[in-house]
Amino acid sequence: MEALDLNTLPQIRKESRFADLLTETHANICFTCGTCSSGCPLTFMDCLKEENIDCRKAIRMILLGMEQELIxxxxxxxxxxxYRCVYGCPMGVHLTDLWYRAKSLRPRDKVPGVLQKGVDNNVETGNNMRIPEEDYVMLLEELGEELAEEECPGFVTPYDVEGAEYLFFENSKEVYAEPDDMKWWWKIFYAAKASWTTVSKNWESVDWGIFTCDFPASKEFARRRVEHMKNLNIKTMILPDCGGSSWGTRYNLEKYFKHEFGPETGRNYVYLFDVLLKFLREGLIKVDKSVHAGRIVTYHDSCKHGRAARLTFGDDRFEEAREILSYCIDMDNFVEMPHNRMDAYCCGAGAGNWPGPYEDVRTEHGWFKAQDIIATGADLVICACSNCRDNIMKNIKKKFNLEYEVKYIWEMVADALILDTEEAE
Ligand code: SF4
Ligand code: SF4
Ligand code: SF4
Known part of the structure; x- marks a missing residue:
């Protein structure tokens, strides 16, 4: 490595591809305290040892002209x-904005794994998996018929319904491989007699553009969601369950489409927690606590619905999640993880690390979460994000020989629903 000539620093910073961010993110007032690195689970992880990078060093790399190594x-x-690093920084440095810029500067054909392929698929076909519209619509209809026969007489899957109250997007992962998982939300809407719809085109819930930092694509996905609302005259968009995608959608809506929402337009967007809680608080759905009696339950705070949302938008859904659980279980059987709410650890698979190629990373990072789960003694772990759920249920449980069941928070509600089928018909 060449010695750094400090006289060239002003020029390096001027020419940096991060130049416009140095003041905006407060990177230029970083005083190298290392708090960010101490709180970041990646620091000292074995599988990243070779590169020997941590948050503090990464900032120095940007400031000292080594940005290409970071990219x-x-x-x-x-x-x-x-967002643990952002939360910990005493100088208010927005570290993640710098990492997003670094990722956005990676040539698209060098993005690790299948992520960019999924983004391109979504841009071209309206979903990550290139599922043809007729197959998707057939699945919606057939699954709806199944649900009607099984538990919800009269249920018909609504798509492209004009004037519906709620707009709901399906996750292509479920459409492709786990279609029965789509029924939990449908069952809840049915029980609440809610007016809702999904859409037959551009229906992807998940925004991998935010994972690969393909910001034009991510903006386009948000634009399509708004377009659906306007075309179908829908009042309320339910943000995606995937934490990263809900964060990305909200980020784009607030940045580019704020004027499309609010009292003047009659449109708004809400988190899945808001919908569940409204149904429960208003008595639109009723749940039976005995379904989960005797279970020791804990809750995984998804970073994007919690810490990242608070630090980016000024609010979070920590207490809403716990209130939803209080309807479903006896809270004497609820145990908080040692690190919860703003202090929670990521499941290990955020920002595309579940579909991404680095299994070693999501496993070693997931060990922080695994230790917290072990400490609770819980046999039921509740998640509110599909990435979190998958890493906790399908990866770290197996890797660390753990014994627990994992459910989505809406799955928990759906499983405990008291269905008044006669009224709902
Ligand atoms: S915590 Fe903030 S000030 Fe301290 S090293 Fe990290 S970015 Fe710099
Ligand atoms: S966002 Fe989390 S994983 Fe990424 S650098 Fe910050 S603390 Fe580490
Ligand atoms: S995948 Fe990780 S970063 Fe994303 S919401 Fe879940 S816990 Fe947070």
């Missing part, structure tokens, strides 16, 4: 955008 690193793609 080329595995480290920056291993970051789960959990």
């Amino acid at each position: 080329d690193s595995k480290w920056v793609w291993s970051c789960s955008a959990c």
Whole structure:
């Protein structure tokens, strides 16, 4: 490595591809305290040892003209955008904005794994998996018929319904491989007699553009959601369940489409927690606590619905999640993780690290979460994000030989629903 000539620093910073961010993110007032690195789970992880990068060093790399090494690193793609570093920084440095810029500067054909392929698929076909519209619509209809026969007489899956109250997007992962998982939300809407719809085109819930930092694509996905609302005259968009995608959608809506929402337009967007809680508080759905009696339950705070949302938008859904659980279980059987709410650890798979190629990263990062789960003694772990759920249920449980069941928070509600089928018909 060449010695750094300090006289060239002003020029380096002027020419940096991060130049416009140095003041905006407060990177230029970083005083190298290392609090960010101490709180970041990636620091000292074995699988990233070779690169020897941590948050503090990454900032120095940007400031000292080594940005290309950061852009080329595995480290920056291993970051789960959990916002622990941002939360810890005493100088208010927006570290994640710098990592997003680094990721956006990676040539698209060098983005790790299948992520960019999924983004391109979504841009071209309206979903990550290139599922044809007729197959998707057939699945919606057939699954709806199944649900009607099984538990919800008269249920018909609504799509492209004009004037519906709620707009709901399906996750292509479920459409492709886990279609029965789509029924939990449908069952809840049915029980609440809610007016809702999904859409037959551009229906993807998940925004991988935010994972690969393909910001034009991510903006386009948000634009399509708004377009659906306007075309179908829908009042309320339910943000995606995937934490990263809900964060990305809200980020784009607030940045580019704020004028499309609010009292003047009659349109708004809400989190899944808001919908569940409204149904429960207003008595639109009723649940039976005995379904989960005797279970020791804990809750995984998804960073994007919690810490990242608070630090970016000024609010979070920590207490809403716990209130939803209080309807479903006896809270004497609820145990908080040692690190919860703003202090929670990521599941290990955020920012695309579940569909991404680095299994070693999501496993070693997931060990922080595994230790917290072990400490609770819970046999039922509740998640509110599909990435979190998958890493906790399908990866770290197996890797660390753990014994617990994992459910989505809406799955918990759906499983405990008291269905008044006669009234709902
Ligand atoms: S915590 Fe903030 S000030 Fe301290 S090293 Fe990290 S970015 Fe710099
Ligand atoms: S966002 Fe999380 S994983 Fe990424 S650098 Fe910050 S603390 Fe580490
Ligand atoms: S995957 Fe879940 S826990 Fe991890 S960053 Fe995303 S929302 Fe947070």
